[in-house]
Amino acid sequence: MGYLAELVVRGVLLGAVYALLALPMSLTFVTVGSIDFALGAYAVLAAAVGSTVGGLAGIAAGLGAALAAAVAMAAIFAGLKRAGVEEPITISLASFGLAVAIGSLILSIWGTRAFMLHSFDDVWVMLGIRISPQSLINFAIGMLLLALVYLLLYRTGLGRMMRAAAINPLGAELSGIPVTTLQTGTFISGGLLGGIAGLLILFSAGLDFTAGLSLTLSCFGAAILLGAHGPIRAFLGGILMGVVEALSSGLASGAVSAIVPLVVIMIVLALGAVGGVRFAGDRP
């Protein structure tokens, strides 16, 4: 297979990990109208705990740690809301503060070590491309979770309530839908998805203790690329982000390759060709 096609395949596989974090980013955006900047920190925390405990117990412990951190964020959100603070920027800043706190916690417990585990020594050759089985697992888990989130949102009563709360929180509240509970639940599900993403990266490229914020920003870019208004767009945004990054890394030289993904995001946003103002559950 040609060099270009190889880069596209590698980009799709990379994008699946971004997509996993873009999913909860998009969900939080549509249900709360805010951004959870601690998503990347959940991923790093899961990787740190997972690599320390090791094995299947490590996976469970990593997910548990990410969930616990997300519960803390949900509690902060609920506390702010109870205090009458509902401005999205305040909630975003609170999540940013939590991300910094988690980063400090990781540094104080684990120091400056890198988090990386090895899953497969073998490399599969598919259509002439050498691919790690772990990359395929990442992609498969990404697709599976996308399907689950989609089914939850569009095929269950809970999903209907979530979409109603996203489109019209006041109306949903008046109809008896527990909007605040749904919103805190969204924060917690973000922790679960962030934790899964962190564990997949742990077994793939590994993570640095400083990776939290940059992961969040990459996934923020992925989530808004095609419009942060639904799981499929967020997921595809992640894939597109991965492909653009792989193509620029593989074709351009050093400094240029770092700029290309940002330029693409700016062009897409400036053209306004995608996205729009539609919510997850509204009519086309």
Place this chain on the structure above:
Amino acid sequence: MLKVTAMAVAAGLFASSASNAQSQAPIKVGAVLSLSGPAAVFGLPERDAIEAVVEEINRTGGVNGRKIELVLHDDKTDPSEAVRGVTQVTRDGVVAIVGPSTGSGILAAGPVAERLRVPLLAPAGTASITDKKNSFYPWVFRVAPSDQTDIHKILADIAKDGKRRIGVFYQEDAYGKVGLDYGQQIAKELGLQIVASVSAAYTATDLTAQATQLREAKPDAVFMQISISALGASFHKAARQVGLDVPLYGNAGLAQKSFLDAMGDSGNGVRVLSIGNLPYEPIDPETKLVTLLKARGKTPQGWGELVGSNGLMAIMAAIKAVKGDLSGPAMRDALETICDFPTYSRGKGCFSKEVHDGWGEDVLVITEVDRGRLKTRP
């Protein structure tokens, strides 16, 4: 008359007692290091070594009969915080400062050190920190080999093995870019050719595209200008995955235990530049530093401890060389006179008015990863 004489005697006794108290007071030494942020991988081991050596010096009677008091500040890998740190510890009365940890921190803090007249013992390789064009040149003394020295050592080792085509993977920051520039310049001098160069941000989550681009350029060896162990280990993994099967050389930033741990057994054969081989094959006098660190429950990491202790030992040598009162300017003048003074690293530290790069290639070794350990190459 008797009263005047009595007052004069009392005043004399008081002055003598005050002077005696001052001469017995601890000598304050500053350390402005990156204890958090990306450069904490160096700053924390630097701090560990400095604290261990200060404790040892004080245990054995101090310097010139005076104890050493360390004044520590975390620059958070942030140049503006480094400026604040240098200002603060100087106000606390230090006579010299080890740090800041990073090249950008030193470049930012240099003018402040010049204004406050306190010497900086700089543990970074960034070439420009000791550029004579800097107005603060008299106040900055490098206690690690420079980046050019490091890269020359690596490329000379590659050339020695008869390889000619070099690929470069570097991190997207000043350290990475400057390393690439020096690599191109030194490669030319050694008759080597840089056939491709690729880069990545510190926190890249996949490096297979970069490794693929290098594989396509068909290099004989790849040189990694990386200081982040996760990035280095990730590139190594990506290189194996895409079939980039050539010797990988890491610059000194990768001489970290966390790099070896992250690669696991698959890292066998990767070559890494190092100041000595503190964690795995220390020789005298490195073994003494290992003992001091282990006594404090610290596991030696490598590079950071050696450059940190170099900075402190240069300050100790300068204190001994000062004639008269200790002050920043007196320490600066003394630093320009010290050579071959006691340190915990191999090689010879030497400063003069013309040379503020204290350490050269004799302190460096090429090591090879072998079952999670670094073995010194002959």
